[in-house]
Amino acid sequence: xxxxxxxxxxxxxxxxxxxxxxxxxxxxxxxxxxxxxxxxxxxxxxxxxxxxxxxxxxxxxxxxxxxxxxxxxxxxxxxxxxxxxxxxxxxxxxxxxxxxxxxxxxxxxxxxxxxxxxxxxxxxxxxxxxxxxxxxxxxxxxxxxxxxxxxxxxxxxxxxxxxxxxxxxxxxxxxxxxxxxxxxxxxxxxxxxxxxxxxxxxxxxxxxxxxxxxxxxxxxxxxxxxxxxxxxxxxxxxxxxxxxxxxxxxxxxxxxxxxxxxxxxxxxxxxxxxxxxxxxxxxxxxxxxxxxxxxxxxxxxxxxxxxxxxx
Numbered sequence: 001x002x003x004x005x006x007x008x009x010x011x012x013x014x015x016x017x018x019x020x021x022x023x024x025x026x027x028x029x030x031x032x033x034x035x036x037x038x039x040x041x042x043x044x045x046x047x048x049x050x051x052x053x054x055x056x057x058x059x060x061x062x063x064x065x066x067x068x069x070x071x072x073x074x075x076x077x078x079x080x081x082x083x084x085x086x087x088x089x090x091x092x093x094x095x096x097x098x099x100x101x102x103x104x105x106x107x108x109x110x111x112x113x114x115x116x117x118x119x120x121x122x123x124x125x126x127x128x129x130x131x132x133x134x135x136x137x138x139x140x141x142x143x144x145x146x147x148x149x150x151x152x153x154x155x156x157x158x159x160x161x162x163x164x165x166x167x168x169x170x171x172x173x174x175x176x177x178x179x180x181x182x183x184x185x186x187x188x189x190x191x192x193x194x195x196x197x198x199x200x201x202x203x204x205x206x207x208x209x210x211x212x213x214x215x216x217x218x219x220x221x222x223x224x225x226x227x228x229x230x231x232x233x234x235x236x237x238x239x240x241x242x243x244x245x246x247x248x249x250x251x252x253x254x255x256x257x258x259x260x261x262x263x264x265x266x267x268x269x270x271x272x273x274x275x276x277x278x279x280x281x282x283x284x285x286x287x288x289x290x291x292x293x294x295x296x297x298x299x300x301x302x303x304x305x306x307x308x309x310x311x
């Protein structure tokens with residue numbers, strides 16, 4: 001092959017790459033992708049509200065329990081620790097909410113402003129410090145409660161085997177907020193809010209009456225929920241998730257569907273299972289119908305996920 005032919009071939013490839021980069025810059029996210037992330041955030045918001053309410057109810061129940069037992073010194077001390085836990089958790093929760101509040105003012109598909117706010121202004125780094133400090137504080141403050149080891153809330157690619165080989169040096173800020181739309185960033189913040197509330201509830205279980213007591217925040221309520229959600233999965237592998245309903249609804253004979261087809265319900269759980277066949281952004285739809293206080297209630301889910309090509 002002549003050198004000028006090689007030169008023009010590379011020149012053509014370079015022009016195509018430049019054109020593609022400009023295209024992704026001006027048209028970074030399709031409406032469908034944005035809808036996926038907004039749908040996921042809606043689902044996560046529901047779970048966050050449940051977790052927030054459950055933690056508040058747990059502290060209320062703890063106060064009642066201590067009062068009924070005569071306000072012992074040990075009981076009053078447990079209340080103080082629970083209130084301190086709530087204060088610390090809500091502070092981090094609110095910090096995440098501040099970021100969401102700013103991002104919600106943007107176009108959901110906006111990437112450049114999201115990256116400037118989260119990465120270049122340093123907000124994501126401040127957030128990482130808050131999240132890291134919170135998990136470390138839990139481990140130190142409640143080390144007497146035999147807590148499980150909580151996973152980091154603001155990890156980079158160092159511990160992520162899926163991306164470590166190709167992008168090992170990306171920190172939390174760049175890993176999550178570089179070239180990220182506002183809709184994606186909001187969903188991530190909501191997921192972090194849910195996670196810190198779950199950590200809080202785990203500590204409250206131990207504070208309520210010691211680590212051996214079975215304690216379930218909000219188990220008396222009827223709630224339709226999702227569990228074990230996946231955001232990314234390689235093509236050809238089986239996608240799995242759970243749909244389930246709160247304990248007190250087990251006798252209400254809940255019915256569930258997956259993408260319009262009936263789903264077997266065993267002990268109030270429905271197993272979502274299907275084979276991934278095509279690469280790209282996708283979603284599955286679930287529905288739970290149950291009877292409560294003489295009336296049928298229905299909860300619908302539209303859950304996004306992305307199928308990746310096999311390496």
